Amino acid sequence: MESVHGTTTPTPADQLAAQLEQPNAQVIWTRALEVFGDEGKAQSWMSTPRDIFDGRSPEELVATGSADAQRRVLEILIRIDYGVFS
Numbered sequence: 001m002e003s004v005h006g007t008t009t010p011t012p013a014d015q016l017a018a019q020l021e022q023p024n025a026q027v028i029w030t031r032a033l034e035v036f037g038d039e040g041k042a043q044s045w046m047s048t049p050r051d052i053f054d055g056r057s058p059e060e061l062v063a064t065g066s067a068d069a070q071r072r073v074l075e076i077l078i079r080i081d082y083g084v085f086s
Contacts (some may be wrong), residue, residue, distance in 0.1 A: 016078070018076060019031075019074060020071055020075070022067070023067060023070035023071045023073075023074045024070065025062050025063075025070070027074065028058075028062055028070060028073055028074050028077065029042070029046075030079070031074060031077045031081070032045060032046055032058075032077055034081065035077050035080050035081045045056045045058065046059045046062075047059050052076060053072070053073075053076075058076070059075045061073050
């Protein structure tokens with residue numbers, strides 16, 4: 001999309017691609033809040049060990065600082081947000 005000033009405004013898909021390319025704790029927390037709708041639910045999901053993460057909590061994976069681990073958490077949040085559970 002073009003703005004009135006001739007600069008390109010990133011589409012939601014572009015923003016998502018950028019987040020997945022360079023995930024970080026703030027982006028993940030913001031996505032968790034969006035997905036779960038409130039801080040308590042987001043914190044509960046983030047701090048609970050999950051089978052999908054080999055028994056580790058999303059919070060643990062994010063804390064590793066590993067882009068791959070953070071990307072995995074973000075991907076799962078996106079899948080939950082879009083209703084893709086498999």
